[in-house]
Amino acid sequence: MKETLQKFFKIDRRWIFLxxxxxxxxxxxxxxxxxxxxxxxxxTRVYENIEKLPAGSFLLLSLDYDPSTRPxxxxxxxxxxxxxxxxxxxxxxxxYIAGSTGLIEELFAKVGKEYNKKDGTDYVIxxxxxxxxxxxxxxxxDMYGIYxxxxxxxxxxxxxxxxxxxxxxDMSLVVCVTGTAILDYWVAYVGDKYSVPxxxxxxxxxxxxYGPYLQTNQLKGLIGGMKGAAxxxxxxxxxxxGTSGIDALNLAHLLVLxxxxxxxxxxxxxxxx
Amino acid sequence: MALDTSIIAGGWLAAGLTxxxxxxxxxxxxxxxxxxxxxxxxxxxxxxxxxVTSVWIPKIWEPVSKGELLVIIPSVMxxxxxxxxxxxISWLSRYGFTFMMxxxxxxxxPAGLSTDFMSQIEGTIRPFSKLASMTPFSILSSLxxxxxxxxxxxxxxxSVEHKGHLKKVSNVGIYFLMIYFGAAFGNTxxxxxxxxxxxxxxxxxxxxxxxxxxxQAILAAMVIxxxxxxxxxxxxxxxxxxxx
Numbered sequence: 001m002k003e004t005l006q007k008f009f010k011i012d013r014r015w016i017f018l019x020x021x022x023x024x025x026x027x028x029x030x031x032x033x034x035x036x037x038x039x040x041x042x043x044t045r046v047y048e049n050i051e052k053l054p055a056g057s058f059l060l061l062s063l064d065y066d067p068s069t070r071p072x073x074x075x076x077x078x079x080x081x082x083x084x085x086x087x088x089x090x091x092x093x094x095x096y097i098a099g100s101t102g103l104i105e106e107l108f109a110k111v112g113k114e115y116n117k118k119d120g121t122d123y124v125i126x127x128x129x130x131x132x133x134x135x136x137x138x139x140x141x142d143m144y145g146i147y148x149x150x151x152x153x154x155x156x157x158x159x160x161x162x163x164x165x166x167x168x169x170d171m172s173l174v175v176c177v178t179g180t181a182i183l184d185y186w187v188a189y190v191g192d193k194y195s196v197p198x199x200x201x202x203x204x205x206x207x208x209x210y211g212p213y214l215q216t217n218q219l220k221g222l223i224g225g226m227k228g229a230a231x232x233x234x235x236x237x238x239x240x241x242g243t244s245g246i247d248a249l250n251l252a253h254l255l256v257l258x259x260x261x262x263x264x265x266x267x268x269x270x271x272x273x
Numbered sequence: 274m275a276l277d278t279s280i281i282a283g284g285w286l287a288a289g290l291t292x293x294x295x296x297x298x299x300x301x302x303x304x305x306x307x308x309x310x311x312x313x314x315x316x317x318x319x320x321x322x323x324x325v326t327s328v329w330i331p332k333i334w335e336p337v338s339k340g341e342l343l344v345i346i347p348s349v350m351x352x353x354x355x356x357x358x359x360x361x362i363s364w365l366s367r368y369g370f371t372f373m374m375x376x377x378x379x380x381x382x383p384a385g386l387s388t389d390f391m392s393q394i395e396g397t398i399r400p401f402s403k404l405a406s407m408t409p410f411s412i413l414s415s416l417x418x419x420x421x422x423x424x425x426x427x428x429x430x431x432s433v434e435h436k437g438h439l440k441k442v443s444n445v446g447i448y449f450l451m452i453y454f455g456a457a458f459g460n461t462x463x464x465x466x467x468x469x470x471x472x473x474x475x476x477x478x479x480x481x482x483x484x485x486x487x488x489q490a491i492l493a494a495m496v497i498x499x500x501x502x503x504x505x506x507x508x509x510x511x512x513x514x515x516x517x
Contacts, residue, residue: 014298016297020339020469021473024466028470028473070471071471072464072471099319119295127327128323130327130328130332147435188384189380191385192384192388192392204460204467206465216393217396224460224466225463226470244474246469249463249470252466253466
């Protein structure tokens with residue numbers, strides 16, 4: 001009996017890979033519709049901070065993610081833009097990751113059309129800039145000193161979307177969506193230094209590390225991973241890729257739990273019986 | 274709706290490269306190598322064009338063309354960093370590094386002290402100044418945060434031998450650290466599954482008729498390759514081949 005059970009520990013790990021692949025793939029082919037009932041306080045805080053802004057307020061989005069983190073961050077960026085457009089906020093987009101430019105274009109082409117929002121009037125996408133700290137510092141006094149044109153080369157001075165916006169003090173909220181440490185820079189070099197409200201959207205890996213900033217209110221809210229994206233989609237009542245991913249995530253987590261429990265029970269059995 | 278040819282080609286490329294890279298989970302193979310080398314090459318090419326189009330042209334070439342000659346100074350300092358590769362004049366790179374160190378430290382030290390040190394100490398202590406207005410749960414939460422901070426700090430205090438009460442406190446600190454590591458690991462697993470889900474979701478999209486069944490075709494081709502390889506290589510299981 002023990003010998004038979006011990007074979008479990010020598011199982012070819014590729015069977016586990018296959019099992020995991022099937023577990024994740026099945027809900028994509030045939031969605032189960034498992035509910036996403038718990039909405040974290042951190043995500044709700046981001047939602048409430050946007051919800052309380054009066055129409056016409058300027059929201060700065062720093063979308064700093066590339067295709068490597070797209071499944072987690074693109075749905076939350078999409079939900080944030082949908083929320084901002086539904087509240088008739090003016091949206092400015094900056095990025096410090098060159099690989100994000102294509103994703104930003106894709107996002108605004110889709111969501112802009114959904115809400116009939118116009119480039120230059122309702123939103124502006126500024127070009128990628130290297131040397132993030134220099135850009136952040138410059139934007140505190142005069143953003144036109146660093147951004148004179150949008151990503152298509154159109155001069156931004158005089159654009160309706162930027163009317164009355166010159167520096168951070170004219171912005172109601174900054175939300176950074178990133179899989180890098182760029183959110184830390186927004187907190188340290190902009191939020192704390194110039195008293196600008198900063199919120200964030202990060203990958204699940206980075207999420208626990210931002211707990212201290214949430215506790216001290218240095219971060220006004222935080223959306224974490226695909227779960228966070230699903231939560232935000234629930235809050236704005238527009239299910240998207242985050243919500244559809246919950247089926248797969250729930251099943252995959254269940255599989256991991258079953259594997260951990262099974263192996264521990266077998267281990268205890270082999271050791272003590 | 275019929276898709277544009279370039280979109281279909283993009284779908285085949287994306288599905289192919291994804292399956293090629295995942296095929297390594299079964300065993301190493303030439304298709305994985307192709308995808309790996311292509312990724313490295315494309316990545317380098319992408320970085321080069323970003324440097325040229327987003328840094329070199331707008332930050333150096335255009336200002337100099339307009340007569341703004343001051344940008345030459347930081348450009349030269351940047352170029353001096355490359356002298357590291359020439360031992361005889363490598364000392365010149367120090368000027369560039371000196372500037373970077375001074376500029377970086379000047380920005381980072383005050384911000385770091387304020388954001389990660391002072392604000393965090395304040396955030397740990399402040400709740401105790403308004404205990405009367407707090408709910409019992411908030412008080413408990415604040416106590417746990419303060420106790421956790423103190424215990425973990427004791428764990429990292431190495432100038433005194435950890436024995437007696439100090440050992441007990443630092444042991445509690447270990448538990449707080451373990452809870453953090455557990456949460457971080459759980460979140461890492463969730464993040465990896467999310468990324469895998471993203472690739473599978475794309476593979477499912479490319480498996481449709483509008484993409485001419487790219488996923489199925491490439492997957493079938495990979496299976497055929499592995500079967501032929503298995504037959505030709507004397508029917509050794511993959512695990513044995515790897516061990517050999």
